[in-house]
Amino acid sequence: MRSIPPGRVSSFGDIASALGDVRAALAVRNECLRLSNLAPHVPWWRAVSSDGKPLPGALERIREEGGLEHLRERKFFHDIRAWPIFRLMAEAQRMLSSELDLRPLKGVEVAAGVDVSYGGEEAVAACVSVDSKLEIVEVAYERFVPQIPYVPTYLAFRELRGMLPSALRCDFDVIFVDGHGLSHPRMLGEASHLGLLLGKPSIGVAKSKLVGRLEGDRIILQGREVGAVVGRGFVSPGHLVDLESSIKISKKFWREGKQPLPLILAHRLSKEAIRGS
């Protein structure tokens, strides 16, 4: 924000592009909104929408700096200096995806599930494991402060710092993750990322689609089957398990709705933990 000179304004999209991915535009807007309360000394008002609409309370500050002309004429400042963090994260995802090992998995007895709930500036990750009778074996929590906002396709970089520690405290044969695995634009959704870090089998189960098109019950991306619909959820392999095994294992722990039991439990427990009830 400070690389935008006084009297100039930039669009959320241009700032996001400078950070390495225009798709972070909405997140940039939300962060500027946060800054207006959290750190008023940062020139958050110099970021506006592409149609020239400033954030609430920003017009007055822009006028003080003499930037009304630029704003009205959509003369945006483009020479924004920023560390291209999203481009770097995307590169990391592409490199890591080449390390995925998708193969048949059998003999699963204990399955875990991890989910994250939010409250204020904090978040809590909960990992729950259940046996073949669907009874709880272990529960582990990790409280943490998210370091980056939610941006589609970069979810792992926000949540893994909580998910990983909680998962490391549980024993299991496979872990379900609340999000996608292979069905990701760079073939490395949060489920795959966690599986690689753990060196253990992981399966992604999302409540909505991220990429690809539906052909029957299969998710097709770049001519490849990367996921499938199970119940009302979207299943995709994470790591050390292929699509067919992912489907079978998911069904084994599925009751109804959009998620398998371990994830429903993880969701409930993380939510209780953040609320302190």
Place this chain on the structure above:
DNA sequence: GCGACAG
């Protein structure tokens, strides 16, 4: 204006 992209 339309389409849409996990949590």
Place this chain on the structure above:
DNA sequence: ATCTTGTCGC
């Protein structure tokens, strides 16, 4: 994901 009351549907 979260902020929140009543309401529609199985």
